[in-house]
Amino acid sequence: MAESGEPETTVDKREKEEKEANSTTEEISFRSLGVTEVLCEACAALNWTTPTAIQRESLPIALKGKDIIGLAETGSGKTAAFALPILQALLDTPTRLFALVLTPTRELAFQISEQFEALGSGIGVKCAVIVGGVDIITQAMALAKKPHIVIATPGRLVDHLENTKGFSLRTLRYLVMDEADRILNMDFETESAS
Numbered sequence: 001m002a003e004s005g006e007p008e009t010t011v012d013k014r015e016k017e018e019k020e021a022n023s024t025t026e027e028i029s030f031r032s033l034g035v036t037e038v039l040c041e042a043c044a045a046l047n048w049t050t051p052t053a054i055q056r057e058s059l060p061i062a063l064k065g066k067d068i069i070g071l072a073e074t075g076s077g078k079t080a081a082f083a084l085p086i087l088q089a090l091l092d093t094p095t096r097l098f099a100l101v102l103t104p105t106r107e108l109a110f111q112i113s114e115q116f117e118a119l120g121s122g123i124g125v126k127c128a129v130i131v132g133g134v135d136i137i138t139q140a141m142a143l144a145k146k147p148h149i150v151i152a153t154p155g156r157l158v159d160h161l162e163n164t165k166g167f168s169l170r171t172l173r174y175l176v177m178d179e180a181d182r183i184l185n186m187d188f189e190t191e192s193a194s
């Protein structure tokens with residue numbers, strides 16, 4: 001029943017649900033989910049005022065270092081949902097070749113790298129994008145500098161693991177499989193496998 005004593009209509013119900021959803025969202029911040037100050041500042045600099053649904057669900061768990069499988073659409077903020085916990089762990093334990101993000105396409109790899117760089121600009125994070133269609137020697141030189149984060153398409157990464165002297169993933173602490181369904185189906189762009 002609505003407050004007036006009238007039977008509650010579908011519109012009343014929707015209004016109530018939206019009000020509840022909004023009030024919950026307002027209370028939750030990156031800080032309240034456990035994100036450290038310098039990274040909260042990076043989010044604020046990007047004008048991210050509130051965490052998105054996938055961020056609210058995953059950040060508290062991922063920040064504890066637990067494994068996560070997430071399902072969220074493109075544009076839902078899923079990149080930051082994995083980038084923030086990785087950057088926070090990197091702040092705690094600065095290590096070269098700390099995280100690997102596998103992604104099915106070159107385009108996605110560059111987009112992911114941009115977000116890592118934007119969120120990690122205040123902490124000096126170094127990323128390398130390892131994808132097909134780009135000069136392999138230049139990439140080998142980038143890997144030799146031992147970036148903190150490697151964002152790669154699978155085919156080119158395997159190429160470097162087999163042929164680039166001194167490059168290994170032994171120090172890795174975090175592995176992300178972005179769009180894992182596509183990666184596991186080996187359904188990535190032909191050129192990214194080259």
Ligand code: AMP
Nearest residue numbers: 048050051052074075076077078079080
């Ligand atoms: P993604 O789903 O990772 O491809 O993210 C899509 C877009 O959402 C990116 O351009 C991000 O800059 C943006 N974004 C991520 N998190 C937030 C947030 N909490 N608030 C506003 N925009 C965000």
